[in-house]
Amino acid sequence: MAVTAADVKALRERTGAPIVDVKNALEEAGGDDAKAIEILRKKGQASAAKRSGRGTSEGVVEAYIHADARKGALVEVQCETDFVARNEDFKEFARQVAIHITAMDPEHVTFDDIPEEDVARERAIFEEKAKADGKADDVVSKIVDGQLRKWASEVVLLDQKHFNEERYEGKTIEDLRAEVAAKTGENVRIARFARFEVGQE
């Protein structure tokens, strides 16, 4: 089956992957969009892994203040070059992250940023509950892992779905970060954020 330029363009827009990769993936997948996305995702993860080792010394500081002026967020998003720091997709990502933080009030950027004692506390609670529910020892750890993942998706910025689920198709902030990294070809990193709400010190 022939891959048309329109197919390539459509999938390019959906994935943000480089055009030549999209074309190759569609050809390899025999024109099947879902398969092509899977191929691109694997390739994307491979190059993202390469990228994530690279230093990020450039970037932007972005802010968002809610219309009521009672809450807002400040975020630093890093990339590798000044060139990408001025890229519109990169800047829009930083803007979306600031808006999302204001709306969703995450506690940490990544799971690794959660203090160890907090993870231990949650793990103990989930374990106790699973055992109290009479679960066998060999399934308790699976249940606990699943519950820790769910908890992380509530407190970890990268694991949260963008609050506008309709517009962003249920993608997480990490999904959006990976997309802008793929689009710009640079390692993109959310370095830190602050969120204030009046009276909630």
Add this chain to the structure above:
Amino acid sequence: MAVTAADVKALRERTGAPIVDVKNALEEAGGDDAKAIEILRKKGQASAAKRSGRGTSEGVVEAYIHADARKGALVEVQCETDFVARNEDFKEFARQVAIHITAMDPEHVTFDDIPEEDVARERAIFEEKAKADGKADDVVSKIVDGQLRKWASEVVLLDQKHFNEERYEGKTIEDLRAEVAAKTGENVRIARFARFEVGQE
């Protein structure tokens, strides 16, 4: 000497004090602006002291991002009522504080926010230096106090002069805070701030 409405208006604009207070102060000072300001300042401090005991549960969160998008600040400024939170002078004060923090990089809001060990460290350094300079014991503490004040004016937001010294006549952020408190008749408090600059985690 008669106090004219124009005199009152001019001094009112310079000080932000209530009109009746300005008129009384000018009359008491026999029309001397400098004396009248001194009277208003004492009165202002008295009412500010009364105000500073009152609770601040309303306010705004304000942000500023420098034109290069590489640095910015987020600040929470509190007042007593929703009404003042929407006041233009109050909002302009919050905006100026966000701009100032971005430019001047303070470390703490008030002197009391400096960790005790940091104050002790600076005090020890200044004391050692004063003694090494051969100062008598009875003047060392005065010298040290003066140097601690100077140090505070570098790291404490409220003690810093607004970075635009020309426009703000060398006033400190505390001076501007007291002015907006006088103008609005409410306790005004800078609750907290964050400042990010790319690559300076």
